[in-house]
Amino acid sequence: MQRLVKRYPVLLALVAQLGAALLIAALIYLAAQLSSWRPTGLAAALLQGLLAASLGRWLGLSRWWWWLNLAFVPALLLASGAALPSWVFLAGFALLLLLNWNSLGERVPLYLTGVRTRQRLAELLARQPAGFRFIDLGCGPGGSLLSLARQFPRAQFVGVETAPLSFAIAWLRALGQANCRIRYENLWRTDLSHFDVAYCFLSPAPMADLWVKALKEMPAGSWLISNSFEVPGVPADQRVELHDWRQSLLLLWRMPGANRSLKSVASDG
Numbered sequence: 001m002q003r004l005v006k007r008y009p010v011l012l013a014l015v016a017q018l019g020a021a022l023l024i025a026a027l028i029y030l031a032a033q034l035s036s037w038r039p040t041g042l043a044a045a046l047l048q049g050l051l052a053a054s055l056g057r058w059l060g061l062s063r064w065w066w067w068l069n070l071a072f073v074p075a076l077l078l079a080s081g082a083a084l085p086s087w088v089f090l091a092g093f094a095l096l097l098l099l100n101w102n103s104l105g106e107r108v109p110l111y112l113t114g115v116r117t118r119q120r121l122a123e124l125l126a127r128q129p130a131g132f133r134f135i136d137l138g139c140g141p142g143g144s145l146l147s148l149a150r151q152f153p154r155a156q157f158v159g160v161e162t163a164p165l166s167f168a169i170a171w172l173r174a175l176g177q178a179n180c181r182i183r184y185e186n187l188w189r190t191d192l193s194h195f196d197v198a199y200c201f202l203s204p205a206p207m208a209d210l211w212v213k214a215l216k217e218m219p220a221g222s223w224l225i226s227n228s229f230e231v232p233g234v235p236a237d238q239r240v241e242l243h244d245w246r247q248s249l250l251l252l253w254r255m256p257g258a259n260r261s262l263k264s265v266a267s268d269g
Ligand SMILES: C[S@@+](CC[C@H](N)C(=O)[O-])C[C@H]1O[C@@H](n2cnc3c(N)ncnc32)[C@H](O)[C@@H]1O
Pocket: 099, 100, 101, 102, 106, 108, 109, 110, 111, 112, 113, 136, 137, 138, 139, 140, 141, 142, 144, 160, 161, 162, 163, 166, 185, 186, 187, 188, 200, 201, 202
């Protein structure tokens, strides 16, 4: 089950939705047989959402799926009741798809680094020599990256992104910022050997592979910083708790460099 949750959370969410719909349908049928109680459409949808969210949690889906499962059917109902032209739904779908391009393949949806986390990140970056090189692996629409680029004008900032709309927004926003470049590039194809700091805010799914990549490519003394997601089995060298509503956490690993890490692998063996 854990493997299924990790690989295909969207399938489990679907199972939770269908299970909840069946239970609610059975409940309404029973209520109709035994009493005069009839829920309104919205009440039934809310109940279904609550049940789907709880079922999803019970099946092991992570916390943010709780909100998606809760809102899915009520939102469908509200949207279908509104007198909107059909292209609005298509446009909404396209917008979500172009922003969340990496949700299915990479299992990394779009959510943004919070303001407090960004401030803390800036405090950590202030310890770097002035001309440091920073990369945001999956920069989204580029807000955090650009804010940092403005705060550290002598440093170099790069963002890579493959969600088409996020990339386009970030690219346009970075046009006026000389020390910030946005590339339409898959992070797995990005050469990390030129960077002093690699920042990522992804999901649990890619962290083990990202660690292997960072070990191979990042120079000795550089930093890998992950917002909230751990590398399984590799405790961070520093942990910075943000105490926000998301319980954000910055995890910092000081990289040993390819030669050192290969040597230590060899000596471990
Ligand atoms: C959670 S968002 C973080 C956005 C931004 N870094 C921030 O902190 O505000 C993760 C981003 O990574 C992007 N992403 C996921 N996998 C990627 C990949 N293989 N290559 C490039 N971008 C990727 C997603 O499209 C998404 O925009």
